[in-house]
Amino acid sequence: MARPSSIDQLEPEIREEIGRLRGGGHTIDEILAALRELGAEDISRSALGRHVKNMEQIGAKLRHSRNIAEALVRQLGDAPASRSAQLNIELLHSVILDLNLASEDADADGLAALKGNPEGIMLLAKAIDHLTKSSKADIENQKAIEERVEARVRKETDGKLKDAMKKQGLSKDVAAQIRKQVLGLS
Known part of the structure; x- marks a missing residue:
């Protein structure tokens, strides 16, 4: 294992300052001067x-x-909660497909690397299981969201319809018939 660089050995605050300065457009020489002011004298310019x-x-x-993720999300649909779940599902599908395709090459690592590796096979099976569960959970989540929206719209519409029917002086029978035909409510 490689030895941590002299920068990695610095205090987190100093490393954050390096990132902040670089993000602010400062040159390496300016950052090095700032490090010297902070007491980090042993950092070389090359490091x-x-x-x-x-x-x-x-x-x-x-x-x-x-x-790439944003482009894929745009292709998958508009529902924000669903987009990231769908993206993760699609990415895992892609990885599994790549692994399968790689196994068809004699020199590829793919599934051939899993031969004699029960832990790798188990992890792949778990990934497929999680993929299936997350797909099912995403569908259930979408259904629950749609049901909540539909219930809210139905309640709002029912209230507005009641007010309109009262203003028009409709009988309760006519109002009930309209509510049933329009909203499917009894």
């Missing part, structure tokens, strides 16, 4: 440069991942 480069690479990967 700081490697750390900043690594931070920028991680940031780029995160931004790329976020952009």
Whole structure:
């Protein structure tokens, strides 16, 4: 295992300051000067440069991942609660498919790597089980949301309909018939 870099060994507050300064557009030399003022004298310019480069690479990967996730979410639908669940389900489907396709190559790691690896097979089975459960939970969640919205709209509409019928002076029988035909309420 590699030894932690001199930057990784710094106090968390100093590492946060490095990130804040870099996020603010400061150069490596400016950050190094700020570190010297904070008492971090033993940090080399090259170590700081490697750390900043690594931070920028991680940031780029995160931004790329976020952009892909947002694009996938836009394709999956409009319901916010459902979008992230659907995205996770689709991503896991994709991983399992990639693993399956990789196993068809003789040199690929894919499923061939799972041969003789009961723990790996168990983890894959668990992932499939969780995928199935989360898909079912997402459907149930959507159904519950739709039922709540429908009940709320029905209640609001029923109240407005009652008021309108009272203002028009309709009899209770006619009002009940209208409510049943329009709202499906008794």
